[in-house]
Amino acid sequence: MKLLTIDIETSPQLAHVWGLWQQNVGLSQLLESGEVICFAAKWYGDEQTMFFSKFHHGKKLMVKTAHELLDQADAVIHFNGKRFDIPHLNREFVEAGLTPPSPYSQIDLLQVVKKNFRFPSNKLDYVTKKLGLDHKVQNSGHQLWVKCMAGDYQAWEEMKEYNLQDVVITEQLYDKLLPWISSHPSHGLYEDGEGQYCPNCGSKNLKREGKAYTALSVYQRYSCGDCGKWSRGNKRLDGVDVRGVQ
Numbered sequence: 002m003k004l005l006t007i008d009i010e011t012s013p014q015l016a017h018v019w020g021l022w023q024q025n026v027g028l029s030q031l032l033e034s035g036e037v038i039c040f041a042a043k044w045y046g047d048e049q050t051m052f053f054s055k056f057h058h059g060k061k062l063m064v065k066t067a068h069e070l071l072d073q074a075d076a077v078i079h080f081n082g083k084r085f086d087i088p089h090l091n092r093e094f095v096e097a098g099l100t101p102p103s104p105y106s107q108i109d110l111l112q113v114v115k116k117n118f119r120f121p122s123n124k125l126d127y128v129t130k131k132l133g134l135d136h137k138v139q140n141s142g143h144q145l146w147v148k149c150m151a152g153d154y155q156a157w158e159e160m161k162e163y164n165l166q167d168v169v170i171t172e173q174l175y176d177k178l179l180p181w182i183s184s185h186p187s188h189g190l191y192e193d194g195e196g197q198y199c200p201n202c203g204s205k206n207l208k209r210e211g212k213a214y215t216a217l218s219v220y221q222r223y224s225c226g227d228c229g230k231w232s233r234g235n236k237r238l239d240g241v242d243v244r245g246v247q
């Protein structure tokens with residue numbers, strides 16, 4: 002299975018505003034809309050991280066490369082990418098006259114965090130720190146974006162480091178959260194070999210541990226000796242012929 006971790010950075014919208022407090026900015030006040038300015042990506046299992054930016058590669062090549070990577074991916078790992086990264090990229094694709102990349106599953110780790118846990122903050126930086134993973138690179142805040150917009154080479158070096166580190170820690174978080182991910186695209190579907198594979202990590206190190214019960218049926222239950230994911234066989238071991246009605 003080809004798993005791609007991806008993270009984008011965008012530029013802010015530029016607008017005329019008449020004050021600082023509680024502004025409603027009309028569309029006629031908008032001078033420039035924000036856009037994707039760079040992205041970092043990494044294939045799972047590859048050492049190499051990739052970085053493409055409008056500054057280093059030009060907008061056209063950056064957008065085309067993001068499209069090609071998504072096109073090759075079976076599943077994409079991101080943090081809040083369902084609401085942020087992927088719609089932003091799709092907008093760039095349609096504006097560039099591209100058709101959709103071939104379909105891929107999305108593993109949005111923000112949704113995994115929200116669904117399973119109650120942390121005081123669901124931000125990537127907080128969650129990764131709390132779980133003892135690497136930290137986000139601290140950036141110099143809004144000024145960094147201003148300098149990058151102005152084409153400052155040093156600022157872009159900082160942006161690149163920041164963006165790449167986000168992809169690295171997002172992948173670390175994926176590894177950590179793997180057994181908590183529900184409806185992960187099943188590794189077994191992508192394997193040619195015989196036997197059973199852990200749906201989430203692809204390991205064959207499955208231990209028979211008890212039975213899995215649904216309202217009507219019972220199945221063999223497994224736990225993965227590598228990632229800790231619980232799964233069950235698809236064959237009904239037993240069941241009931243009569244079910245309650247309301």
Ligand SMILES: [Zn+2]
Pocket residue numbers: 199200201202203204225226227228229230
């Ligand atoms: Zn596993």
